[in-house]
Amino acid sequence: MRAVRQHAYGEPLVVEEIDQPTVAAGESLVTIAYGAVNPLDVWIANGAVAAAGPLPRTPGCEGVGTTADGARVAFRGAGCGLVRDGAWAEQVAVPDVALAAIPAGCSDAQAAALGIPGVTAFDCLEAAEVGAGSTVLILGASGGVSTIAMQLAKAHGARVIAQTSSPNRVGQISRYCDDVVVAAADALEAEVREVAPDGVDAILDPLAGAFSEPCIKLLAAKGTLVLYGASAGPSFSFGPQEMYRKNARVVGYSGLPVAPEATARTMEALFALVAAGTLEAVISDELPFEDVNEAIQRIKDNRAGGKLLLKP
Numbered sequence: 450m451r452a453v454r455q456h457a458y459g460e461p462l463v464v465e466e467i468d469q470p471t472v473a474a475g476e477s478l479v480t481i482a483y484g485a486v487n488p489l490d491v492w493i494a495n496g497a498v499a500a501a502g503p504l505p506r507t508p509g510c511e512g513v514g515t516t517a518d519g520a521r522v523a524f525r526g527a528g529c530g531l532v533r534d535g536a537w538a539e540q541v542a543v544p545d546v547a548l549a550a551i552p553a554g555c556s557d558a559q560a561a562a563l564g565i566p567g568v569t570a571f572d573c574l575e576a577a578e579v580g581a582g583s584t585v586l587i588l589g590a591s592g593g594v595s596t597i598a599m600q601l602a603k604a605h606g607a608r609v610i611a612q613t614s615s616p617n618r619v620g621q622i623s624r625y626c627d628d629v630v631v632a633a634a635d636a637l638e639a640e641v642r643e644v645a646p647d648g649v650d651a652i653l654d655p656l657a658g659a660f661s662e663p664c665i666k667l668l669a670a671k672g673t674l675v676l677y678g679a680s681a682g683p684s685f686s687f688g689p690q691e692m693y694r695k696n697a698r699v700v701g702y703s704g705l706p707v708a709p710e711a712t713a714r715t716m717e718a719l720f721a722l723v724a725a726g727t728l729e730a731v732i733s734d735e736l737p738f739e740d741v742n743e744a745i746q747r748i749k750d751n752r753a754g755g756k757l758l759l760k761p
């Protein structure tokens with residue numbers, strides 16, 4: 450069967466013929482319809498994720514397809530694409546605990562675009578205790594996680610302010626939020642205060658770098674900054690008074706340690722919202738396996754503009 454393969458970190462991925470997967474007890478063979486491309490796959494391909502296992506390996510931390518009995522399933526986690534072969538192949542063996550059922554009314558493509566982004570958005574909003582009456586600032590608003598986070602926060606009754614560095618994406622973003630702020634890091638605080646003079650209750654931050662210091666300044670009393678990525682830089686500094694004088698919190702989030710069973714149940718809840726017509730992922734392109742290195746480059750260059758899916 451055909452599969453994308455990684456033979457060395459930092460090197461281009463290749464498409465090649467490999468043996469059919471061996472399926473152990475407690476696993477199912479999934480025939481892949483789509484594998485999603487996430488920044489996590491890019492970090493892993495670069496060798497920047499210490500937990501990644503031995504090579505060669507098939508990448509792809511999430512995907513959708515059908516099991517031998519015809520059930521439509523999605524999966525992420527349980528080591529797929531990280532320490533065992535992942536979704537970027539015609540078939541893959543997946544631990545049963547990681548399988549989420551896809552209901553009628555939720556397409557394979559929507560399910561493929563929702564695993565990592567959807568669960569991350571759901572968990573980060575929960576970590577920030579976003580609810581009715583909250584004002585939440587969502588950074589990198591055109592991103593896969595942020596697109597879902599805006600919709601879930603609105604469904605919780607929150608006011609959503611979205612930040613983007615991409616003026617050409619304002620139209621897409623504004624469908625899901627109350628205010629869009631086009632701002633680089635140095636203008637972020639002033640631009641957000643234009644629409645929220647008293648600051649915000651919660652911030653979902655996938656950027657870090659120069660963005661996080663103004664975020665901490667923007668937190669209102671008892672506000673929470675959830676850091677879940679570092680797309681704009683690996684570190685930042687801030688004045689401690691900005692936090693302790695406001696009883697503010699900075700919390701981190703990683704989906705990697707979350708139990709696959711819990712992740713699968715959250716995915717099923719999100720798929721139900723898609724089927725009900727109240728949630729949608731923005732899919733920017735569907736590419737063949739042969740274009741995998743182009744997909745990775747688009748994410749590195751912030752040219753994706755929505756979820757990228759790979760298909761066999």
Ligand SMILES: NC(=O)c1ccc[n+]([C@@H]2O[C@H](COP(=O)([O-])OP(=O)(O)OC[C@H]3O[C@@H](n4cnc5c(N)ncnc54)[C@H](OP(=O)(O)O)[C@@H]3O)[C@@H](O)[C@H]2O)c1
Nearest residue numbers: 488589590591592593594613614615655678681702703704
């Ligand atoms: N901790 C976890 O469990 C977890 C889970 C999922 C993702 N993540 C991390 O969260 C981040 C976002 O993931 P995603 O799937 O939403 O990614 P994505 O779809 O590639 O979107 C990221 C968005 O961030 C903005 N952006 C990207 N690079 C930027 C830069 N250098 N400076 C300023 N803005 C930039 C862009 O939005 P605009 O063009 O609208 O500004 C982009 O659309 C990634 O770093 C990823 O590794 C972490």
